[in-house]
Amino acid sequence: MPKISVKGQQMPESPIRKLVPFAEKAYKLNKRVYHLNIGQPDIKSPKVAMDAVEQHSLEILAYTRSEGSEGYRIKIAEYYTKKNINVAADDIIVTTGGSEALLFAMGSIADEGDEVIIPEPFYANYNGFATASGVNIVPVNSKIENNFALPPISEFEKLITPKTKAILICNPGNPTGYLYSKEEIQKLAAIVKKHDLFLVADEVYREFAYDGAQHYSILEEDSMAENGILVDSVSKRYSMCGARIGCLVSKNKQVIQTALKFAQARLSPPTFAQIASEAALQTPQSYFDEVITEYKERRDILVNELSKIPGVTMGIPKGAFYCIVQLPVKDSDAFAQWLLEDFDIDGETIMVAPAAGFYSTPGMGKNQIRIAYVLNKESLIKAMNILKVALETYKD
Template identity: 70%
Template sequence: MPTISKKGHDMPASPIRKLVPYAEEAIKNGKSIYHLNIGQPDIKTPEVALNAVKKNDIEILSYSRSEGSDTYRKKLAKYYNGHNINVTYEDIIVTTGASEALLFLFSSTMDPGDEVIISEPFYANYIAFSTASGVKVVPAVCDINDNFALPSVKAFEKLITPKTKAILICNPGNPTGYLYSKEEIEQLAALAVKHDLFLVADEVYREFVYDGHKHHSIMEETNIDEHAVVIDSVSKRYSMCGARVGCLVTKNKLVRETFLKFAQARLSPPTYAQIASEAALDTPQSYFDEVIAEYVGRRDLLIKELNTIKGIKVAKPKGAFYCIVELPIKNADHFAKWLLEEFHINNETVMVAPADGFYSTPGIGANQIRIAYVLDKESLIKAVYILKEALKVYKD
């Protein structure tokens, strides 16, 4: 019998999506599920983006350029300029989601056996991208007891070896909601220059920053043009996850030229989705003001309700719409399955994402879950109540 590749064997299942069969079975059995497991916003997509597709009169749905359409990239560059990021459209390559941008970047800048340092816990698919590229993830472990703050510069620098090629951060963070300060960005930029590394920032949640804080992009640093790479996406910003449009932004010409070869091999990003994404850039600031106010309200309510549960620990996010919760159990993976298979209150249950899949360090996060507060407040209250009651009867 033919065998699969070692790479295929090592590829991890998504901690976010691997429980879907259990959820589908629960629904077949008549249960309703509160989905706390996936970052699919319930916020409506801006009408201007939807109408750009609905009212379009295209007669031939043709390829776009492999870099993405010039009109979209020029408008995107204007958006970045408005956020103190001085780039031109030529610094941007449009991708099929931020996932493709990260995968192509790994392949463009790292060889098998090279290392990338990532603050942990991190977006689970970073492991998938590194596995697909043969790259080793070196975690900079952050602690829930410190609200997942970045380790000291000295501790971070100790992780750098001759095989280190890049530092990767998500800012604000998925799954923690951690927001990197301007000082932390400056420290990481200095490390990247000192050790001749790439500094990669996944900034897909840049609009979602709370409590008067400000997002500081690595592209605002003036001395790291050859080192800085930003990954971005329309998925969360405009509640357009299904559009699958992202981009890479960098002033490093060699990285762009190399990246483009991978982009050419997949031909082009989706045309209609680029049309919608271009139109979405006309979304007024009032849309984001309302969305941010809604997420702040949900976050505060969620943390208040969670803190009524005996034995739990929760980190307060400053951005994005996720939080990590430590439960008084041993195995969150088993607990998540049990919730779907065996527990319900009036045929209602919850679906969570076990957090161990957001760590690469063995044994860490086994008793943690990630919650995405992308449900309305009434649903969040009900979901936390179900969690609270479930923990009273659950046996490890």
């Protein structure tokens, strides 16, 4: 029998999606499942984006340019200018989701066996992107006890070797909801300049910052012109996950020229999705104001409800719509499966994402879960009550 590649065998499962078969069995038993496991917002996509696709006048659904349509990239650059990020259309490559932008970034800056330092816990698919690219992740641990703040720069310096090519952050963070301060971004900028590394920032949740805090981009730092690579997406900003449109942004011309070769190999990003995404840039600020208010209220409810559950610890999210929750269980994978297979309250249960898959260090996160607070407030309260009773019932 032909053999599967070693890379394929090493490719990690998604901790977010691997429990889907158990959820499907729960559906067949007519259980209602509250999905806390995946960052799929229930907020409506902007009408202007949906209308643009419905009202298109295309007669041929043709390829666009590999770097994305020029008109769209010009408008993306205008969007960034309003955010104090001064880039031009030629500094942008439109990608098939933020995921492809991350793959292009890794492919452009790292060779087989090279290393990227990432504060953990981190977005689980970074593990998959690194495996696909032949890149080794070197984790630096951030701790729930100090709300997953940036680890000391000295901890990064200990890990830098001749193989190190970049530091990668997610800001605001998935899965922690941590929002890096301007000072923390400047510390990272200084260390990558000192060691001649890249700083890659996944900023897809930039619009979602709470409690009066402001998002600060790595490309607001003038010193990052050659060292900075920004990854972005329309998925969460406009509640358009299915569009699969993102972008890679850098003022480093070699990075853009190299990433473009990867973009040419996959031909072009999807045409209809670019039409929707370009139109979405017309979304009024009132849309974001309402969404941010809604997510903050959901966060506050989540924090309040979790505080009532004995033995539970959590990081308080300052952005995005996720948090890491530490539970009084030994194995959150087993607990998450049990919730779907063996537990319900009046035919209702919850689905969570075990957090071990958001770490690179073996054994970390075994008693933690990630919660995405993308449900309406009433459903969140019900879901937290289910979690409370489940923890009182569960036996490791």
